[in-house]
Amino acid sequence: MLLEIDNVTLAYGRIQALHGISMTVGEGEVVALIGANGAGKSTTMRAISGLRPVAQGTIKFDGEDITKLRADLRVIRGVSQSPEGRGIFPGMTVRENLEMGAYTRRNRSEIDEDLQRAFTLFPRLKEREKQAGGTLSGGEQQMLAVGRALMSRPKLLLLDEPSMGLAPMLIQQIFDIIVEINQQGTTVLLVEQNAQQALSRAHRAYVLETGRIVKEGTGADLLNDPAVKDAYLGVA
Amino acid sequence: MDFSGLIDNFGPLTVTGLAQGAIIALFALGYTLVYGVLRLINFAHSEVFLLGTYACLFAWGLFGLDQNSAAPAVGPMLLYMVVGLVAAIIVSGAAALTVEFVAYRPLRRRNAPPLAFLITAIGASLFISEVVGVATHRNQTGVPPIIQARPVFTIGDTTVTNLQILIVLLALVMMFALDRFINGSRLGRGVRAVAQNPDSAALMGVNKSRVIALVFLLGGLMAGIAAVMYDLKIGVTRYDAGFLLGIDAFTAAVLGGIGNLRGALLGGLLLGVLQNYAAGLFGSQWLHAASFVLLVVILLFRPTGLLGESLGRARA
Numbered sequence: 001m002l003l004e005i006d007n008v009t010l011a012y013g014r015i016q017a018l019h020g021i022s023m024t025v026g027e028g029e030v031v032a033l034i035g036a037n038g039a040g041k042s043t044t045m046r047a048i049s050g051l052r053p054v055a056q057g058t059i060k061f062d063g064e065d066i067t068k069l070r071a072d073l074r075v076i077r078g079v080s081q082s083p084e085g086r087g088i089f090p091g092m093t094v095r096e097n098l099e100m101g102a103y104t105r106r107n108r109s110e111i112d113e114d115l116q117r118a119f120t121l122f123p124r125l126k127e128r129e130k131q132a133g134g135t136l137s138g139g140e141q142q143m144l145a146v147g148r149a150l151m152s153r154p155k156l157l158l159l160d161e162p163s164m165g166l167a168p169m170l171i172q173q174i175f176d177i178i179v180e181i182n183q184q185g186t187t188v189l190l191v192e193q194n195a196q197q198a199l200s201r202a203h204r205a206y207v208l209e210t211g212r213i214v215k216e217g218t219g220a221d222l223l224n225d226p227a228v229k230d231a232y233l234g235v236a
Numbered sequence: 237m238d239f240s241g242l243i244d245n246f247g248p249l250t251v252t253g254l255a256q257g258a259i260i261a262l263f264a265l266g267y268t269l270v271y272g273v274l275r276l277i278n279f280a281h282s283e284v285f286l287l288g289t290y291a292c293l294f295a296w297g298l299f300g301l302d303q304n305s306a307a308p309a310v311g312p313m314l315l316y317m318v319v320g321l322v323a324a325i326i327v328s329g330a331a332a333l334t335v336e337f338v339a340y341r342p343l344r345r346r347n348a349p350p351l352a353f354l355i356t357a358i359g360a361s362l363f364i365s366e367v368v369g370v371a372t373h374r375n376q377t378g379v380p381p382i383i384q385a386r387p388v389f390t391i392g393d394t395t396v397t398n399l400q401i402l403i404v405l406l407a408l409v410m411m412f413a414l415d416r417f418i419n420g421s422r423l424g425r426g427v428r429a430v431a432q433n434p435d436s437a438a439l440m441g442v443n444k445s446r447v448i449a450l451v452f453l454l455g456g457l458m459a460g461i462a463a464v465m466y467d468l469k470i471g472v473t474r475y476d477a478g479f480l481l482g483i484d485a486f487t488a489a490v491l492g493g494i495g496n497l498r499g500a501l502l503g504g505l506l507l508g509v510l511q512n513y514a515a516g517l518f519g520s521q522w523l524h525a526a527s528f529v530l531l532v533v534i535l536l537f538r539p540t541g542l543l544g545e546s547l548g549r550a551r552a
Binding site for chain 1: 425435438442
């Protein structure tokens with residue numbers, strides 16, 4: 001397993017956000033994490049990327065225990081996150097934002113290669129190359145956040161709500177790109193409100209409710225699960 | 237009000253103001269760099285500067301120089317300048333890092349509220365200044381005449397001295413170098429990233445603690461250079477020299493837009509010049525009062541300072 005989360009709990013002050021969750025992501029998979037607002041999806045992502053310290057439990061990445069490792073060192077191990085709210089650097093140009101994604105890398109020609117790949121995946125970013133990140137539209141910022149997360153050549157790509165705020169056509173497109181990224185060899189863990197898209201594109205998925213994992217299965221299984229349909233897919 | 241005092245001396249007041257402003261600007265960079273990354277006013281920065289003013293005196297003392305020494309020839313003068321600058325830079329840089337490691341980092345580890353940082357900042361500032369005060373019996377110390385101020389050229393009735401030229405040039409060169417570093421280098425980009433979004437910076441692999449140490453160090457280096465210039469220009473230093481000029485430097489940083497490097501330069505030069513105009517107009521005892529009137533008036537119209545806030549947003 002590339003990522004193994006074992007019985008992790010996490011609290012914000014006195015508010016318990018995660019009540020001992022366990023999940024795994026295998027190499028080459030696209031795994032989706034779905035759930036309602038406040039279920040703990042983004043908190044799980046922050047625990048994996050190291051932005052939030054966990055109270056108990058362990059997180060293993062590539063066989064190594066990274067539970068106590070600083071966030072910036074997890075990037076070097078191969079974990080990369082496109083965060084909730086996108087986290088664009090508003091005063092840097094699109095190109096500088098992308099280059100920030102490659103901060104831990106030194107090989108200039110490889111970085112240039114990956115810049116070109118990002119521009120190929122998101123031609124819109126090429127058009128906006130010299131524009132400040134803060135002046136982009138929400139959809140463009142989303143593309144920039146995903147493109148930037150790829151710039152570290154991660155083994156595991158964490159995407160927090162990549163479809164948030166996007167027009168329906170762009171949602172299709174961004175999921176197509178996620179599948180493409182995965183086929184190029186990157187493992188993806190995906191947090192989504194858009195359960196329909198996420199489940200239909202993911203190999204496996206977990207359902208999170210108030211800080212606990214209540215269901216897991218293949219994307220197709222969960223798509224057909226009556227309880228999931230009822231709660232997250234908006235169809236009776 | 238003495239308009240003729242201002243008009244008759246307009247040229248000399250401007251030149252004096254620019255030299256003073258250049259020192260203030262270098263000093264102000266330390267406030268602005270740390271604020272840009274931590275949103276913290278590092279009040280102890282004034283003592284980082286203070287220690288610099290003594291460090292170069294100490295280094296010159298090793299060569300047997302004191303205030304009564306004769307002015308050196310060109311060769312030794314260059315040597316003394318380099319030695320003095322290196323000593324001040326090392327001591328001020330080390331002092332800035334020490335303040336960060338002793339006064340701030342332990343608080344950050346414990347997630348202390350902003351008020352706690354304010355108190356330790358003031359505490360660290362008082363502590364250093366008092367230690368220097370006790371060690372020097374609160375006497376002022378004279379500076380050896382490393383560079384004798386000599387007129388280089390005269391425009392109308394305005395004489396410009398070699399020292400004034402050196403101070404302004406050195407400030408501009410250091411500003412340019414710092415600007416290139418912050419906007420052009422990989423580490424500088426890391427600094428801007430932390431300033432603009434600390435969480436995202438961590439997700440890019442930026443070591444936040446290292447960036448914080450770096451901005452303290454950079455601010456200390458600039459303060460060290462400002463300290464040497466101050467010694468040469470004023471001719472004496474004292475345990476409260478940092479406090480007095482520190483208020484000007486902090487004002488300049490806010491004036492230009494705190495967190496903004498180019499704002500610190502603009503704010504420093506502007507403050508230096510306008511202070512001297514005010515001194516010509518109302519008498520020199522009003523110099524500091526004038527700078528606060530100026531600050532309030534400018535903040536009324538531009539609440540984030542002349543060039544606006546944020547280290548990272550300041551782009552060419």
